[in-house]
Amino acid sequence: MNSLRIVADENIPFVEQVFGSLGQVTTLPGRTMTAAQVAEADVLLVRSVTAVNKALLQGSRVKFVGTCTIGTDHLDIAWLQQQGITAASAPGCNANSVVQYALAVMALLRPGWRQMTVGIVGCGNVGDRLRQKLLALGVQVHCYDPWLTPQQVPQLTSLEVVLGCDIVCLHAPLVHTQPHPSWHLLDLPRLQQLGQGTLLMNAGRGAVIDNQALKTVLASRRDLTVALDVWEPEPLLDLELLQQVALATPHIAGYSYDGKVGGTVQIAAALCEHLGLEPVADLKTLLSADASSHQSLAWSGHEGGAGVDAWLNDAILATYDLVGDDSRCRQALLQADGELARARAFDELRKHYPKRREFDSFRLGALPDGLSATEKKSLNQWLATLGMSRQE
Structure with a gap:
C-alpha cells in the first residue's frame, strides 16, 4: 500500500x-500544479483552486481525484469518468463555516437582521x-433554487x-450549462x-455575479451594501470593485x-473506500485534540440597556474576526505591486489564514x-441553535 504516490495541495x-x-x-501549491508534477501520481488531492481536467491528467497514472471542498466545478467530471478515474468531493464539510461567515456579515452590517427578510440563492x-x-432564529426566509422542489x-x-x-x-454553485445556468445569474x-x-x-462562486456589472451598479447605487468572499476572476480580482464593497475577503x-x-477526513474515507480499506x-478525534476546541466565549460588552439582539450579534462576532479578515485582504491586495504580486498575495492570505473555529467550539459561561x-431564555436558545453549549 505504501507504494501509492499521492500529490496533494x-x-x-x-x-x-x-x-x-x-x-x-508530496505537497504542492494547488494553483500552480502542472501535468509534469502529477504524471507519476496514483492519487491527486486538491482544493478549489486546481482545475482538474484533460490538460492536467492526460497520460498520468492518476486513478483517484479527491477535492477537499463542497464544490466540484473545478473538476471535469465527465472527462474523469471517461478515463475511469474516480472523483470524490466533501459535500457539507465547510457548510457550518460558511453559515458562520454569513451570520457574521449580517451581525456586522445589519444589526437588526432578525427582523429583516433574508433571501437565499442556492439551497445545497x-x-x-x-x-x-x-x-x-425566527427570521423570515425566501429561497431560490431551480433544482429543488417545494416539498x-x-x-x-x-x-x-x-x-x-x-x-x-448567494450560495449557488457555478453552472455554465442549461437548463439552469448560474454563470452571471445576477447580471446588470x-x-x-x-431593493x-x-x-x-x-x-458561493464569484462568477454567479457579473462583477463588472456590479461595479457599474455600485457606482450609482450608494444605498446597496455588498460583501464579497468570492470574485470574478480569482485570484486577480478587480481592485476598483474591492474598494466599492463593504466587506472583502479572499x-x-x-x-x-x-x-x-x-x-480532509471525508476525502480520506472516500479514498479508503476506493481502495477497499x-x-x-x-474528525472528532482530530478536532478534540486541539486546545481551541473548548473555548470560553468572550463577550465584548455593550452599554446598559442593549437589546438581546445586540448580545446575539456580539456572540456571533466574538467567534469570528470578520473585520480582521477584511482588513488583511485589503492591505495585502492594495499594496501588491502588479498582477503577479496580487495573485500571490491572494493565495498567501488563504495559505496563512488564521485558525478560525466554528460555533460549537465555544462554551457559554454566565450570560451578560x-x-x-425572558431575554436570557431567548439568548440561550439562539446560542444553542448556533451550536454553542453551556460551560461545564
Missing part, C-alpha cells in the same frame, strides 16, 4: 498525517444549512422575490432589481479549521448582566 490540513499511512505524500449543503438556522424546501419562491429581500445571500438587469438598502453577499468563508479538517482518520429572564 499544500493547504490541505493533516494531509501527511492522514494520508501518510496510505502512501508517499450551505444554503440549506443557513436556511434552517435562520428559521430556527424539499417549503420556502422556495421566484428569483425576483428573493432579490426583493432585505438581505440576499437583475442587480438593478435589488433600496439591500445587503448582498456572495459566498475566498475564506468556508476556511474554518473545522471545515478544512472535515474535508477501513477509514484511517476520525442587564437582561431580563
Whole structure:
C-alpha cells in the first residue's frame, strides 16, 4: 500500500498525517500544479483552486481525484469518468463555516437582521444549512433554487422575490450549462432589481455575479451594501470593485479549521473506500485534540440597556474576526505591486489564514448582566441553535 504516490495541495490540513499511512505524500501549491508534477501520481488531492481536467491528467497514472471542498466545478467530471478515474468531493464539510461567515456579515452590517427578510440563492449543503438556522432564529426566509422542489424546501419562491429581500445571500454553485445556468445569474438587469438598502453577499462562486456589472451598479447605487468572499476572476480580482464593497475577503468563508479538517477526513474515507480499506482518520478525534476546541466565549460588552439582539450579534462576532479578515485582504491586495504580486498575495492570505473555529467550539459561561429572564431564555436558545453549549 505504501507504494501509492499521492500529490496533494499544500493547504490541505493533516494531509501527511492522514494520508501518510496510505502512501508517499508530496505537497504542492494547488494553483500552480502542472501535468509534469502529477504524471507519476496514483492519487491527486486538491482544493478549489486546481482545475482538474484533460490538460492536467492526460497520460498520468492518476486513478483517484479527491477535492477537499463542497464544490466540484473545478473538476471535469465527465472527462474523469471517461478515463475511469474516480472523483470524490466533501459535500457539507465547510457548510457550518460558511453559515458562520454569513451570520457574521449580517451581525456586522445589519444589526437588526432578525427582523429583516433574508433571501437565499442556492439551497445545497450551505444554503440549506443557513436556511434552517435562520428559521430556527425566527427570521423570515425566501429561497431560490431551480433544482429543488417545494416539498424539499417549503420556502422556495421566484428569483425576483428573493432579490426583493432585505438581505440576499448567494450560495449557488457555478453552472455554465442549461437548463439552469448560474454563470452571471445576477447580471446588470437583475442587480438593478435589488431593493433600496439591500445587503448582498456572495459566498458561493464569484462568477454567479457579473462583477463588472456590479461595479457599474455600485457606482450609482450608494444605498446597496455588498460583501464579497468570492470574485470574478480569482485570484486577480478587480481592485476598483474591492474598494466599492463593504466587506472583502479572499475566498475564506468556508476556511474554518473545522471545515478544512472535515474535508480532509471525508476525502480520506472516500479514498479508503476506493481502495477497499477501513477509514484511517476520525474528525472528532482530530478536532478534540486541539486546545481551541473548548473555548470560553468572550463577550465584548455593550452599554446598559442593549437589546438581546445586540448580545446575539456580539456572540456571533466574538467567534469570528470578520473585520480582521477584511482588513488583511485589503492591505495585502492594495499594496501588491502588479498582477503577479496580487495573485500571490491572494493565495498567501488563504495559505496563512488564521485558525478560525466554528460555533460549537465555544462554551457559554454566565450570560451578560442587564437582561431580563425572558431575554436570557431567548439568548440561550439562539446560542444553542448556533451550536454553542453551556460551560461545564
